[in-house]
Amino acid sequence: MSGPHLRxxxxxxxxxxxxxxAPAATAAAVPVQASAVGDxxxxxDRFAIGRLAAxxxxxxxxxxxxxAAAEGRALVELAKGxxxxxxxxxxxxxxRQLAELADQAGLSQLELAADIINQAARDRVAEAxxxxxxxxxxEPGRAAGADASVGxxxxxxxxxxxxxxxxxxxxxxxxxxxxxxxxxxAVAIWTTGPxxxxxxxxxxxxxxxxxxxxxxxxxxxTTAARQALTGxxxxxxxxxxxxxxxxxxxxxxxxxxxxxxxAGTGGRIHGVLEICxxxxxxxxxxxxxxxxxxxxxxxxxxxxxxxAQAVPTRPLAPGGDGPLELAELADGLYDPVLVLTPHLDExxxxxxxxxxxxxxxxxxxxxxPRSAVDGALLLEAYPATAGGSDLFEQIERVYATGxxxxxxxTRLTALVDQVPLSSFADxxxxxxGDSVFLIWRIEDESARLASLLQHAxxxxxxxxxxxxxxxxxITWNGQLFDLFGRQxxxxxxxxxxxxxxxHPDDADVIxxxxxxxxHQRRAGSTSFRLLRRDGVTRHIRVIAEPALGADDRLQAVRxxxxxxxxxxxxxxxxxxxxxxLVATEEEAEERNRLTLQLQHAIMPPAKPPLDAPGxxxxxxxxxxxxxxxxxxxxYDAVVLPSKKVLLCVGDVAGHGVEAAxxxxxxxxxxxGLAVTxxxxxxxxxxxxxxxxxxxxxxxxxxxxxxxxxxxxxLRWARAGHLPPVLVRESEAADxxxxxxxxxxxxxxxxxxxxxxxxxxxxxxxxxTDGLVxxxxxxxxDSVAQLLATARLPADGLERRLDLLLxxxxxxxxxxxxxxxxxxx
Amino acid sequence: xxxxxxxxxxxxxxxxxxxxxxxLGGELDxxxxxxxxxxxxxxxxQGRARLVLDLSSLGFMDSxxxxxxxxxxxxxxxxxxxxxxxxxxxxxxxxxxITGVTTTIPPHDGVAEALAAAGGxxx
Numbered sequence: 001m002s003g004p005h006l007r008x009x010x011x012x013x014x015x016x017x018x019x020x021x022a023p024a025a026t027a028a029a030v031p032v033q034a035s036a037v038g039d040x041x042x043x044x045d046r047f048a049i050g051r052l053a054a055x056x057x058x059x060x061x062x063x064x065x066x067x068a069a070a071e072g073r074a075l076v077e078l079a080k081g082x083x084x085x086x087x088x089x090x091x092x093x094x095x096r097q098l099a100e101l102a103d104q105a106g107l108s109q110l111e112l113a114a115d116i117i118n119q120a121a122r123d124r125v126a127e128a129x130x131x132x133x134x135x136x137x138x139e140p141g142r143a144a145g146a147d148a149s150v151g152x153x154x155x156x157x158x159x160x161x162x163x164x165x166x167x168x169x170x171x172x173x174x175x176x177x178x179x180x181x182x183x184x185x186a187v188a189i190w191t192t193g194p195x196x197x198x199x200x201x202x203x204x205x206x207x208x209x210x211x212x213x214x215x216x217x218x219x220x221x222t223t224a225a226r227q228a229l230t231g232x233x234x235x236x237x238x239x240x241x242x243x244x245x246x247x248x249x250x251x252x253x254x255x256x257x258x259x260x261x262x263a264g265t266g267g268r269i270h271g272v273l274e275i276c277x278x279x280x281x282x283x284x285x286x287x288x289x290x291x292x293x294x295x296x297x298x299x300x301x302x303x304x305x306x307x308a309q310a311v312p313t314r315p316l317a318p319g320g321d322g323p324l325e326l327a328e329l330a331d332g333l334y335d336p337v338l339v340l341t342p343h344l345d346e347x348x349x350x351x352x353x354x355x356x357x358x359x360x361x362x363x364x365x366x367x368x369p370r371s372a373v374d375g376a377l378l379l380e381a382y383p384a385t386a387g388g389s390d391l392f393e394q395i396e397r398v399y400a401t402g403x404x405x406x407x408x409x410t411r412l413t414a415l416v417d418q419v420p421l422s423s424f425a426d427x428x429x430x431x432x433g434d435s436v437f438l439i440w441r442i443e444d445e446s447a448r449l450a451s452l453l454q455h456a457x458x459x460x461x462x463x464x465x466x467x468x469x470x471x472x473x474i475t476w477n478g479q480l481f482d483l484f485g486r487q488x489x490x491x492x493x494x495x496x497x498x499x500x501x502x503h504p505d506d507a508d509v510i511x512x513x514x515x516x517x518x519h520q521r522r523a524g525s526t527s528f529r530l531l532r533r534d535g536v537t538r539h540i541r542v543i544a545e546p547a548l549g550a551d552d553r554l555q556a557v558r559x560x561x562x563x564x565x566x567x568x569x570x571x572x573x574x575x576x577x578x579x580x581l582v583a584t585e586e587e588a589e590e591r592n593r594l595t596l597q598l599q600h601a602i603m604p605p606a607k608p609p610l611d612a613p614g615x616x617x618x619x620x621x622x623x624x625x626x627x628x629x630x631x632x633x634x635y636d637a638v639v640l641p642s643k644k645v646l647l648c649v650g651d652v653a654g655h656g657v658e659a660a661x662x663x664x665x666x667x668x669x670x671x672g673l674a675v676t677x678x679x680x681x682x683x684x685x686x687x688x689x690x691x692x693x694x695x696x697x698x699x700x701x702x703x704x705x706x707x708x709x710x711x712x713x714l715r716w717a718r719a720g721h722l723p724p725v726l727v728r729e730s731e732a733a734d735x736x737x738x739x740x741x742x743x744x745x746x747x748x749x750x751x752x753x754x755x756x757x758x759x760x761x762x763x764x765x766x767x768t769d770g771l772v773x774x775x776x777x778x779x780x781d782s783v784a785q786l787l788a789t790a791r792l793p794a795d796g797l798e799r800r801l802d803l804l805l806x807x808x809x810x811x812x813x814x815x816x817x818x819x820x821x822x823x824x
Numbered sequence: 825x826x827x828x829x830x831x832x833x834x835x836x837x838x839x840x841x842x843x844x845x846x847x848l849g850g851e852l853d854x855x856x857x858x859x860x861x862x863x864x865x866x867x868x869x870q871g872r873a874r875l876v877l878d879l880s881s882l883g884f885m886d887s888x889x890x891x892x893x894x895x896x897x898x899x900x901x902x903x904x905x906x907x908x909x910x911x912x913x914x915x916x917x918x919x920x921x922i923t924g925v926t927t928t929i930p931p932h933d934g935v936a937e938a939l940a941a942a943g944g945x946x947x
Contacts, residue, residue: 653887699891720923741924745894775884778915
């Protein structure tokens, strides 16, 4: 069972939570006692609060158990217990002390008992009493009678409430001892059900018939009590009729005032205390409000302590293993589910939620593994839930009120390496027992993929189109309208109209391109200068492929426009690809030269300037000797906004312009996606989607690493690619063959990721198989040879790469990319 | 046309109405990938979607060859069948491992095992 807690457990505990000093009157009680006990040293005054509080609690339990006949006697016994604890004397002596002290202080024993308990407990009831006292009189000693009566009243109510074995008795006791003195005529205690319904658990002053009529208030019915529940705050109605809100006893006291107070502990509202006056209620002093809140808290502890079967709010949580059962339930669901339990701070206030379980289908919006989230505090795992989105607040509300919350398309923001990553999800939050069930359904898989591709397309500034040749119907994605500088309400530009939108010098290029696609039915690509109506000129590449029907007739043209204006290399690539169509009609030699030019334009042979502290980066690109074999190898090394370094080598299957084009798409997409801050495994998974959906029939292999200069750690993953090589002092070894399918083979692929902590002087090499592939030797032996070369001493990173390239034994005349990083 | 390509031999054995075994010999690379692609397409056209590739005599495979296998898996699965790899030599097995293909198309030790996995063909 859970006894009363002598702590300030209200989530909105307000001004009196942290620095409430002992009220003046109760503080005064200490010297009175101390001076009266001449034979005890003053050191005894420095009692251990904790021990005392525990004793008080134990004594209260005994009081409850004994069902003390007289409430006053229970108080006196409680006070005697405090004296026994403090003075280390026996009960008989304590009784004598109490009598003596009361006599000296001019109080009744009961009044003094209430004071002593107040002083010992220092809880809400004590504060309310002290508060009242401070406002009632400037000098504590003067108004002793009045103060004492408040203290006694509250303590008596408490004692009675605690010894009552049902909520009904609590209600009666509250009315008799604490509320009638305030002029109230009736009281109701409501509990909240799991469905946010309200049940009348105890009442006094309303009459049995009225209580019967109001024994249950279904969810969604707005009553006075519900206002306290949903608003999570005390609500005052000077007149119920004037407020126009229904509630119990309204017929008998239509104009009477009402107060509804949420009864909560540790961030959870267990019920509502509703107090009824017969006449309109004038504004009450704050002290009265405090008293009512103290009584509501008392109710909350009582409701919380009710046996489980009497409180239908915990169908799934009989005892402590509720979260376990919920975890099993969660594992049976196909949506990602988090089971949360409240995490209270030292004051007993709700501070956060602990992620007790992330189910099997849990998917972190930021792509982190489940283990990174399971067991963490919610705000630590998702700090952004408290900020931009009000998700945390919603969880808090659901936990407090039990009212479930559902919302479509809520933006979830996760911080990954300080980079916010947003995704949309349908959210469902509900309370079960002491746990909160948080379900998020990241938009369904195809929608997610579509939005992902859109993301990739936006980052790569790619806009997709499809044009039905027969019906003339054109579909543009949203990005394409932006690219063309057109409103989404305007009609798209058809391929046949395209020439009218381009620079006059490029009109011929467009015509030839369209001829090739529409008449020769060849997939093609060309580049041109788009003249937008807003006067902006953009360099655009268009890629298009004809789609033939069953009768081999041209049905549609699909493709994409890509804005390639932004970077310098694209300017050069433009030259290469623009000439491509011309080249196909000319000699193959020329075409190959252009492919090589494209390759060079994208990956300059010179080392890219890289501002990565503590890291040297060197790269080599060696094209195949046979120019027609120049292909889709790429490397990339770039410092991300998070100051981490993206390192990558990749290899698009095949050769020639198609492979090179696929390479451009993947390299750009990876760069763009890496800015999101996601880890290498997630990046490869996205890149796989891009390879599978964005480019036709392309597979590629890649190894991707994210190096963090601060921690000198390299996180990496691979997609069908040879793992990197680590050179440490005179030793060289290839890193493990992590699980990871080549890109583009399946619509969805998952990648294994691992972390490597580097030491100063360490070198990591990433390379494409042009460096090792041999027909007469197994890859295993070729890699062994590479490792042998890597072990040779080298005068610096650049030299090492030269050495590796020159000793490469490849005989397949493939192009080769090699990237080396050395920790300085 | 590509039939006279000397570096790759493809022997087709039809096991039943839905199953064929294609035995590959030589090297599967950029030059020869199209040949295998054509032969696989032929089988699929004739309604045989359970395709067993005997790789015991294939000494080399590059990414072009791999692409043919991946495309064939998709096509075969779309027709309710599948592609089964049997007895890859160690260089080919290594390529399958590095590219992660073994996780989606686990190779079988021999043709008999592959046919058993294919179901209909073994009986």
